[in-house]
Every structure is written in C-alpha cells, then in structure tokens.
Amino acid sequence: MAAAAFGSMEELSSVRAITSSASASALMLSLPTWRLLFFHKCDRIRLTETILAGLVKPGASFLDIACGSGYAAGLAAELGANPSVAMDIAVGYLARHARRTAEIMGAHVLHVAADAHRLPFDPGSFDRVWSANVLYQCRMPTVVVAEIRRVLKPGGRWLGLERTVPAWMRQREQERMDMLNRENGTVERPWTLRDWRTLA
Numbered sequence: 001m002a003a004a005a006f007g008s009m010e011e012l013s014s015v016r017a018i019t020s021s022a023s024a025s026a027l028m029l030s031l032p033t034w035r036l037l038f039f040h041k042c043d044r045i046r047l048t049e050t051i052l053a054g055l056v057k058p059g060a061s062f063l064d065i066a067c068g069s070g071y072a073a074g075l076a077a078e079l080g081a082n083p084s085v086a087m088d089i090a091v092g093y094l095a096r097h098a099r100r101t102a103e104i105m106g107a108h109v110l111h112v113a114a115d116a117h118r119l120p121f122d123p124g125s126f127d128r129v130w131s132a133n134v135l136y137q138c139r140m141p142t143v144v145v146a147e148i149r150r151v152l153k154p155g156g157r158w159l160g161l162e163r164t165v166p167a168w169m170r171q172r173e174q175e176r177m178d179m180l181n182r183e184n185g186t187v188e189r190p191w192t193l194r195d196w197r198t199l200a
Contacts, residue, residue, distance in 0.1 A: 047161075048072050052130070055159055056081050060127035063087060063151065065116050065144075066134040070098030070109065077107035081128070087112040087119075119147045126151050129158040136163050139187050141199060165190045 048071060056062060058080030064073040066088055073086035084107070086098045091113050102109040114120045116131075117140060129148050135141040148158050165173045173190035181188055 048132070049075060051159065052076060052079060055128055055130075055157065057127075058082075061085075061125065061153075063121070063126045063129045065119075065129065065131040065148070066137075067098055068093060068132075070094075070101040070111070071105075072130050072132070073098070073109045074102050074105040074107040076128070076130070077102070077109050078105060083110050084108070085110045085112055085126075087114050087116075089113065089115050116144045117147065119151050121151045123150050124153045124156075127153050127156045129156070130160075131158070132161040133163055135160065135199070136191050137186065137188050145199060162191065162196060164193050164196065167192050167194070 052072060052075050056076045056079040060081050062073065062076040062081035062084045064070070064076070064084075064086050067073055067086035068088065070086040070088075073084045077084035086094070086102070086109050088094050088098065094111050094113055098109070098111055102111075112120065116134060116138060129152060131148070135144060138144050148160075152158060170190050170192060177188045177190060180186065
C-alpha cells in the first residue's frame with residue numbers, strides 16, 4: 001500500500017484536511033473519547049461488533065473509510081486484521097479520537113488522513129472495506145464507490161451502512177439538510193432505497 005501514515009501525534013496534527021467537510025464535527029471533537037464512544041456511538045458499536053465479527057478474518061487487510069471514532073478499525077485489529085487502517089478527512093478526529101480509541105482498545109491501527117474521493121492506496125490493497133454513513137455526505141458518491149472498488153482485492157468485500165429515508169419524507173429531509181449544509185458548509189443529501197440501488 002502507498003499511503004500517508006502518521007507515527008506520532010505531531011505528524012498527524014500537522015497535516016491539513018483536504019476539504020472543510022468536517023466543520024460540523026466541532027462539538028463532537030470537543031468531547032472526551034470515552035464519552036464519544038459511549039453516548040454518541042452506543043447503538044452503532046453494537047451493530048459494528050455483530051457485523052465485523054462475520055466480516056473480518058485473521059490476516060485480512062482492512063480499511064475503515066471516514067472512520068470517525070476509529071472503533072471499527074480498532075475492532076478489526078482485535079479480530080486479527082493486518083493491517084487495519086483508519087482513514088478520515090478530519091485530521092482533528094484522527095488525532096483526538098481515532099488514535100485514542102486504538103490506545104483504549106490496545107489495538108494496532110494505522111491512521112491515515114485522506115479524502116474518500118482520492119484514496120491514497122494502490123489498487124487491490126484491501127480484503128475488506130468498511131464505511132458507515134459516508135456516501136450521503138460526499139460531493140461525488142459515484143467517485144467514492146469507484147475508489148472503493150479500485151482498492152479492493154479480487155474477491156474482496158465492501159460493506160457500507162448508509163442512511164435511508166422513505167420517499168415520502170425526502171422533500172422534508174432535503175429542506176432540513178439544506179439548512180444544515182448552509183450552516184456547516186457540508187453537502188449532505190437524503191437518499192432513498194431506490195437512490196442507493198441505482199448507485200450500486
């Protein structure tokens with residue numbers, strides 16, 4: 001794999017994010033890591049544990065895209081993934097939370113700051129790719145999907161969990177997200193099940 005990896009907090013903190021899409025995470029960034037994991041991610045943690053237990057095999061290479069707290073990458077490392085890579089565009093999240101999560105778990109995780117639209121890995125680098133609530137926040141989700149396919153090994157598997165809204169709620173959700181996007185500089189959009197099927 002060819003990637004920008006960080007061995008120290010100083011190296012990680014010195015890297016600039018490629019875009020400003022993480023501006024909405026200021027509040028979560030200010031929380032202690034244990035509180036982020038326990039309160040904000042409690043339901044997702046249980047789901048992640050259940051799914052990854054069947055997805056990750058010892059020795060498999062694992063990539064967690066837009067890792068946030070980094071729990072999935074830490075869990076994959078515990079399950080024997082090698083390497084287990086936690087990647088996020090938000091350098092602050094990597095420095096404050098993802099690295100601390102790995103320390104709490106005692107897991108060996110490689111942390112990479114990068115944009116999901118331009119994954120800094122060679123083709124066929126990973127046996128498993130994981131993403132949770134990522135594509136609906138991306139400017140060009142089709143590009144991200146193409147990048148995921150590029151970095152997967154032949155026979156590799158990608159599991160993506162995404163937000164889905166019923167078609168009848170789409171307009172109301174679009175209005176809500178438009179307001180948040182204006183405030184936070186983000187590009188979130190509501191996706192229906194039909195939207196995801198056409199993307200796949």
